[in-house]
Amino acid sequence: MLLQQLINGLTLGGVYALIALGYTMVYGILELINFAHGEIYMLGAYLGIIFLGLFTVAGLTAVSLPLALFLTVLLTIIVCSAYGFTMEKVAYKPLRNAPRLSPLISAIGVSIFLQNYVMLTQGATDKVFPQRFGDSGLQFLNVNMTYLQALIIIVSGVLMLSLHLFIQKTRVGKAMRAVAQDKTMAALAGINVNGIISVTFIIGAGLAAVAGIMVASYYGLVNYYIGYIVGIKAFTAAVLGGIGNIPGAMLGGIILGLVESAGAAYISSEYKDAYAFIILIVILLIKPDGILGKNTEEKV
């Protein structure tokens, strides 16, 4: 039972962590709560269904399901990244020097727009993921881990590890860290700050797209408002780990997933959505900068 909840929690946590990364990277660089990030995840789920549907009609799924799935994921990542990129260019970049809360409202505007756009074009009813994966899976120690759960855990693990390596080892990653520390100084050192900000949005949106497809295939149903609650939970996860801190977002996401599935199983599933916030408040009261956040004293 406990182990089963651990697996369910890890599955959920992996998804939260992937979305939380988008929040935390953007926040680390722009100090902006990108409220529209949850909608990118929602778009990812929808686009996954649309592309896979197209491949089914075209007969590709019958030929090779893994290839069709791979292409679906690839195309969804590309389109979602384009959404993330455009969102930044249209709604946030012109507000780079505006009062601090203005980009927040513009982000909320983008979020309302995308939600209603998808509702109008795709309908307000649930969409069904065209491919069912069934409940078969690995059996061990009285636990059933479906292949899909295993896949979600592995994919999110691999993505997080590669993001970590990307940030730590590559030139672009180094530039991202520099921009997060000090935009002006990074620009003086010859870093293309606007380019790095775009890269950040593209990567964040790509990760959210993967999370979207995985959730769509896991639950089998999507709706136009799924981005909202998952979005605020993922943001909570990012804050939990210490906002702006990339390993923190991963940790926060996983803790959130575990707490949620354990709480739903052992306490009450009615308050499922509240556990995330209760744990957040408790942890922030003990450690006001999040679990891995650095305690930065404010400079005068």
Place this chain on the structure above:
Amino acid sequence: MNYEAIKKHPVLKALLISLFAAILFLPFKDIKSSTILFAIMFIFLSAVLLIKKSQVLPALPKIRWTPPHFLRAASVPSVIMVFILLPFFLKDYYLDVLIMSGIYMLLALGLNIIVGFTGLLNLGFAAFYAIGAYTYAIANTKLGLDFWTSIPLSAGIAALSGIALAIPALRLRGDYLAIVTLGFGEIVRLVLNNWDSLTNGPNGITGIARPSLFGASLDKLNTYYYLVFIFVVIAVIIIRRVECSRIGRAWISIKENEIAASSLGINTTKYKLYAFGFGTVWAGIAGILFASKMQFVSPESFTFMESVLILSMVIVGGLGNTFGAIAGAFILVLLPELLREVQSYRMLILGIALVLFMLFRPQGILGGFKSVHFRR
């Protein structure tokens, strides 16, 4: 022309971005509507970006016009007169909209104290609205208390919960505080949704009494309008008085620079608590007005979206400006109603409007005009 040249050319660049953004809307729905949507998005976005680039509009706010004294003196009474006379000319439907906008004005005024004056981002303001509404709903249906005795009760409980949240939460800085208030808002909504014995869960509480005055029930729409209107006027008077007082100046100094404020001897924690307490009072009052108007409350009316809407009102009106909060609430309640013709598109347009508004006037409607903080 090579890529670098395109990147340098502002008009081409704007067109390119719009083209790209418009393509994004292709993969949805059928071919015909996709093409139309594509064309609309392209023209619209390029227009926006070109106007923004050409710097025509941002130059406007710099013109400062000080109205002559008699206009200033006459402005407030004439606005009040207009609002007093409105019910004689309006249909019930519009009166209803005005009542709702009055309730949102109270909410925006309250949130403006916390976010606008003191600079504490609060993303869960609807929680206090909900607490005010449910306090009256429960006090009225279970204990039989009437509207007038419930007002101090609702306002008091909302303020107490605001302070109770703020005492631990004020240890946090900036956006950490924001996310805790967001969490609080969600927890309150979930509790209302699940505590069936007290709140009747998702079905909500029905049969809440309308207020009565000297035995006469105020259930006519226009009497209700005046009731809400009087509350808004009282709120504005009180908030203006506080804003211009020592407390208001302390709030603004905390927003401008917290370290400087505390080094000048301002007890920042104390004044932040005042802001939370004083701001949430108005949410409580808005809640009781809402509950008694609808005669029904359910958790659905107090979602995160509601908090976001109230925050948008404050920012669209101009942070830290009392009259701005009123203008913001008025516009954001009225806008969806004006778009009733295009029913299903109105939220879509509201989203676009918020973005456009921020692009062209990031400081809000009255944000450029400093309200008078000091009496000479």
